[in-house]
Amino acid sequence: MSTAVAAAGTDAAAPSNKKTRFALVGAGSRAEMYVQAIMGAHADVAELVAIGDVNPGRTGYYTALAGGLGADHGNPAPAPSSFDPAELTDFIRDNGIDRVIVTSPDFTHADYIVEALNAGADVVVEKPLTIDAEGCRRITEAIEATGRNVVVTFNYRYSPRNSALKEIIQSGAIGKVTSIDFSWMLDTVHGADYFRRWHREKKNSGGLLIHKASHHFDLVNWWLNDSPARVYASGGLRFYGAENAADRGLGERPARGTLDGVSDPFALDMREDDKLAALYLANEKFDGYIRDQDVFSAGITIEDNMALTVDYDGGPTLSYSLNAHSPWEGYRVAVNGTEGRAELEVVERAAVHDSNDKKNVLDPSATPVDEEDAVRRNGERLVVQRHWEAAREVEIVNGEGGHGGGDVLLLADLFNGPGEDPLGRPSGYMDGLRAVSVGIAGNDSLVTGLPVSIPSLGLGAELSRHTDNNKEG
DSSP states (O other): OOOOOOOTTSOSSSOSSOSEEEEEEOOSTTHHHHHHIIIIITTTTEEEEEEEOSOHHHHHHHHHHHHHHHHHHTOOOOEEEOOOHHHHHHHHHHHTOOEEEEOSOGGGHHHHHHHHHHHTOEEEEESOSOSSHHHHHHHHHHHHHHOOOEEEEOGGGGSHHHHHHHHHHHHTTTOSEEEEEEEEEEETTHHHHTTTSGGGSHHHHOOHHHHTHHHHHHHHHHHHTOOEEEEEEEEEOOSSSHHHHHHTTOOSOOSBHHHHOOOOTTOOOGGGOHHHHHHTGGGHHHHOOOSOBOTTSSOOOSOSEEEEEEEETTSOEEEEEEEEEESSEEEEEEEEETTEEEEEEEEEESOOOOTTOTTOOSOGGGSOOOHHHHTTOOEEEEEEEETTSOOEEEOOOOOSSGGGGHHHHHHHHHHHOOOOOTTOOOOOHHHHHHHHHHHHHHHHHHHHSSOEEGGGGOOSSOOOOOOSSSSOO
16 A cells, blocks of 8 residues: 655755645645645745655645646645555654644544654644544553644634634623533535545544534634533434435435436536546546445445533533534524623525535535625624623624635644734644544443543543633623
């Protein structure tokens, strides 16, 4: 699976510049944000030395993209690789790698993080940190042994609407928080996509409580400046999958969206998307990975409906739900406090009108909103109401780019170093650990039917912290 790697056009033993030297592991869709940033906007401070993936076609796609960008911004093209964890150590040491960016499938995160830390590099990892307690313990041990740094990229913190809610809570406007109601809806475009890909097997992704909801749990942890302590979960696979299709009489299903040519609202035809076709369809011959499996086929082991109750060290209780087959996409948050209530509603896609509509991008939150697309969305609204006062709406000011401009702010912190931030948006290893702890405990609770204490998971670190920002206003 692995091949020997050499950095292209560089003196490995003695780097000739002072740029931070990066290696990127995982050449899926999420890798593009980092390639664009290093080879473009942040080319003055960063250098992408190599891109690695088990699929040489996907590696080639991004090395070609990086080469074109590098020509415009003075960065040499990165070397392609098919890293496995065992070869990563030698590459880091031989090529003076400062930081490794991990965007590989979730079940591989712990292996790459531990190997990179032990080799002497820091790590930037896409959420989730890892998918299970054993992975958490291994990462914790490596951090403690090496003293290296791990950053988990929670870009939702940087989204202006979520930052605005943090400001309200932190200001004490609604007093001490007592409870939060948080509902997240994934629609039949974006939500369905998790049931086509490798995410559909819990052994790969930890399920949506890990892969998707770690973003949401991190938001709550950050909003409250608190740590989760106990989780009770309920849920199951109730819409997607072969058994549910049979129960609803859907009849014979196409094996996949791309090859059968069957008109189906749940089929993804990758031939209609240049990037998906180039990244995945053209490269199936290398590893056999099928990106467009039928969402009603057999073999799905993750849930599509989930509900959790989470108790926090500081006293608040979170009621959380996630639905992956909603007709609209977005979320609703209500924060109750001793002096009032704050409500945030976000509609990222108001409706899925036509399965063949090219405007139905897979992930609407990551896509900048143009004027035409804005008609399809109902937007966002943050309302604060103190006891015995009229409600008031809080203005939300968005920037350019994905997640309301949040991605741009996150990348600036990653590559230039975080500055003073009264909201504490930059996130580290402990934030990643607290976020996945809720999903890990939730998965255990789904199996046992019982509440699960997070300290009992033995994640290798003490997660509890004092809450300084969640006080009476």
